[in-house]
């Protein structure tokens with residue numbers, strides 16, 4: 001039976017879904033430090049698709065690749081608990097300030113370094129940058145086809161994959177060969193929870209930087225690592241440095257503002273017949289309705 | 291060279307509304323920059339389509355017509371855009387932030403190594419000064435977009451790379467005829483020069499698209515329901531009110547997530563943007579992401595049991611009460627007082 005080498009691209013993001021008042025700084029920027037850092041929700045949908053392939057073809061391997069700060073290793077462990085086999089943390093100051101193009105360039109260089117891959121699975125969109133651009137940009141850099149807005153992998157054979165994707169008012173089934181990049185829509189199934197045995201097995205898995213923090217002794221620290229979570233910096237990948245980080249990003253943020261709405265002078269009405277009839281009369285007379 | 295180009299998207303053979311909206315915006319940007327407005331249309335059986343596009347002020351319409359180019363597929367369309375832009379070198383490229391535009395835009399930007407700004411809500415021309423280098427970039431495209439889940443608004447620029455690419459959601463820009471008599475020229479592209487055979491590697495097996503049933507965006511009255519409506523049955527009251535006063539039913543995302551209505555009715559940052567004459571918000575609290583899609587409504591009525599609901603601050607009329615009490619009264623009055 002066929003075995004697939006699967007790469008899941010995942011991002012650690014601040015939880016922007018419940019941004020409270022204390023999360024906004026006076027200058028209108030977001031104070032990331034007060035928001036919990038989470039596994040980008042849609043990337044969990046992506047991971048679930050990968051695990052489903054592995055359920056069906058048990059020899060397959062799932063590697064999660066993330067680019068981010070050292071603490072982003074948290075989501076690699078989370079992925080291991082749920083069913084991934086390995087994780088790669090791409091971290092280096094050289095990547096700081098990347099826009100989507102520089103992000104996709106760095107990710108594609110890391111992917112090229114990985115021996116072989118059949119399927120790359122991404123989320124549709126990250127909840128902080130909200131652009132949905134990184135997936136297709138990675139596919140283009142690698143010169144492989146893409147299927148975006150995927151909802152279900154319909155079939156997998158030795159050399160073909162069929163994927164159902166969501167359109168604005170319908171669905172489409174596409175067939176492609178490998179390697180292929182898929183971005184998974186949020187209407188796809190949720191990710192299964194952590195697996196207790198996997199949690200026990202992987203909870204002490206650390207990256208090189210993390211283990212060095214725990215133990216000063218380089219030798220024991222790196223032995224504890226087991227290569228399940230690898231850490232790559234700019235020197236570990238083959239790349240053109242001019243295309244990385246802030247310098248390699250064509251887009252620049254010129255200004256960031258908090259959103260303020262102009263409050264209106266509003267008329268307060270009760271829910272009695274009198275008030276409502278009066279309002280309706282006004283709307284009809286002004287030809288706003290009717 | 292150095293023009294403004296709009297990728298015109300086809301939705302089941304019809305030019306998508308968002309493309310007309312972008313042409314209207316593109317025309318005004320081209321006027322400010324003193325350059326031409328170009329449109330690009332890719333598909334099959336496209337004879338006569340120029341008649342629909344020229345009135346929006348299109349000076350040059352590039353057409354790639356081939357039966358393999360419809361419906362949309364990623365690689366062939368990418369290939370045409372990349373090759374054409376390498377020849378024509380537009381300064382600005384606009385496309386819809388739709389399923390197609392969000393599949394195509396990043397692919398093209400990645401190939402051209404140019405920046406792409408997603409989901410812009412405003413596009414303006416302006417100068418940018420880098421004080422440190424004493425350098426002034428003239429006439430850049432200021433791309434204004436919400437980020438961080440809609441909690442902030444960022445202005446993004448691409449100082450050095452061209453084209454400056456941006457996507458915009460449907461309904462965000464206004465569509466308006468520029469001049470019904472405007473005439474441009476059509477340039478038919480030799481498709482074989484722009485797309486290689488190898489681009490057709492992904493096969494379409496099956497496709498199922500429904501007719502669009504609701505037209506919320508063009509409705510002058512919208513009765514929108516939120517989580518506070520409470521049930522599918524109560525949403526029935528909103529449909530009844532909309533039918534009686536002549537409007538459409540819209541919804542907040544929470545109402546859709548709760549299963550009260552279909553997602554094609556979602557209004558807001560990740561739904562549609564509307565600007566009706568009258569917006570009746572029923573049981574909607576008024577989170578930023580919802581307001582982003584309805585703030586420009588002329589008159590806003592809020593029906594909410596909570597007098598402190600944030601939406602009340604931007605409403606012209608606030609009715610404090612329950613949806614299920616207030617709406618039947620509105621229906622009753624209207625029925626009794628109009629013919």
Ligand SMILES: Cc1cc2nc3c(=O)[nH]c(=O)nc-3n(C[C@H](O)[C@H](O)[C@H](O)COP(=O)(O)OP(=O)(O)OC[C@H]3O[C@@H](n4cnc5c(N)ncnc54)[C@H](O)[C@@H]3O)c2cc1C
Nearest residue numbers: 010067099100122123125126129131132133134407408437
């Ligand atoms: C306010 C603001 C506005 C911005 N606007 C733009 C803009 O308009 N254009 C632009 O080019 N950049 C923009 N950026 C930068 C952009 O957010 C970052 O480059 C970000 O790292 C990637 O973009 P995203 O969050 O939109 O991811 P998306 O493109 O939405 O992510 C899609 C998928 O790609 C994968 N992925 C994304 N990032 C990573 C990663 N680091 N590691 C592994 N997988 C990943 C995941 O599977 C994810 O689900 C903006 C940033 C800010 C703060």
Ligand SMILES: Cc1cc2nc3c(=O)[nH]c(=O)nc-3n(C[C@H](O)[C@H](O)[C@H](O)COP(=O)(O)OP(=O)(O)OC[C@H]3O[C@@H](n4cnc5c(N)ncnc54)[C@H](O)[C@@H]3O)c2cc1C
Nearest residue numbers: 516517518542543544558559560561573575595596612613
């Ligand atoms: C990235 C992102 C994008 C988003 N995009 C959108 C978007 O496009 N559109 C959108 O709408 N949301 C969007 N949201 C979600 C948004 O943040 C809110 O969660 C959502 O708008 C809340 O919907 P609601 O007002 O209906 O529900 P709630 O906030 O739960 O409000 C319910 C309201 O009903 C009132 N109420 C309760 N019972 C009654 C009654 N019987 N009669 C009258 N009033 C009653 C309550 O007082 C309350 O004010 C987005 C969120 C994120 C993070």
